[in-house]
């Protein structure tokens with residue numbers, strides 16, 4: 001029977017309880033693991049493995065010395081039960097039955113509707129990610145405001161590992177490859193890339209229990225309360241398949257990017273500020289400051305670069321005589337500070353900020369004079385009262 005047809009008839013995944021597997025197989029070598037897994041996969045697709053040595057060897061793709069395979073099989077044999085003319089690994093057989101049960105139930109209840117909506121299983125398997133996403137969007141979509149509110153509620157952290165200074169991606173709790181998974185806010189949570197990549201078939205909702213109420217509350221608030229981006233342009237239209245705009249550009253996406261917003265600047269700082277102080281509240285004053293920078297031409301790329309400089313340049317991250325560090329407030333205080341963070345004069349990766357500072361502020365002659373240095377620091381950093389924002 002051709003492989004393709006086999007795959008269409010059986011599920012294309014096989015459950016592997018990784019921890020149990022590793023515990024049960026601690027005594028196996030890499031070669032024995034390979035053979036064992038090939039045998040399990042064979043059982044998953046055919047129902048059992050043969051009992052003759054040649055058949056087993058073929059499945060394990062082990063030519064050469066039959067004695068060698070025989071020694072491997074002696075190690076693996078205890079994992080399988082004798083079924084008369086074949087062997088089965090019991091747990092996998094049970095899982096297979098469960099899976100078949102689920103399949104037939106599924107096909108009884110909704111295969112006709114599903115085929116109408118999604119095409120046949122074979123067709124579905126051929127769908128690309130963007131096609132699956134388009135299907136998910138036909139079921140439901142979310143607005144940028146909803147996503148921003150969700151990020152706010154999750155404190156711009158990965159909902160699973162709680163890390164904050166990481167890129168966050170939109171995770172579909174029920175993956176879009178599953179029938180009925182939507183692109184609505186009900187099915188989305190922010191995850192860091194590594195949690196998202198390690199997710200597999202998991203469908204756990206890591207959001208706070210009351211996320212729905214919190215979102216409703218946020219969305220009911222007026223737009224200028226410090227969390228919501230003022231009408232991103234272009235705003236999503238109620239067309240049949242609205243394209244979701246990723247206002248924070250947290251996703252690797254081919255969709256067009258919207259204009260840089262003060263809310264995005266706020267998120268970027270909190271995600272990338274590393275050891276520097278996070279911004280707790282996105283106040284009106286902070287928002288106005290960030291908007292002023294954006295108005296005078298600050299782009300998202302440039303802001304991200306400035307934030308990275310703040311975390312990388314020794315002087316800016318506190319290696320100076322007064323242990324002053326860059327902050328969000330300092331960075332957005334004026335255009336000069338953005339410029340200073342990127343180009344002047346604090347030293348990158350390991351250079352001595354103070355030494356560079358000396359070179360850049362020619363007015364300072366008495367380099368050993370502590371007062372002069374402090375003054376220079378203040379000029380350079382444009383220190384402003386953090387309480388002022």
Ligand SMILES: [Zn+2]
Nearest residue numbers: 158161192195
């Ligand atoms: Zn994570």
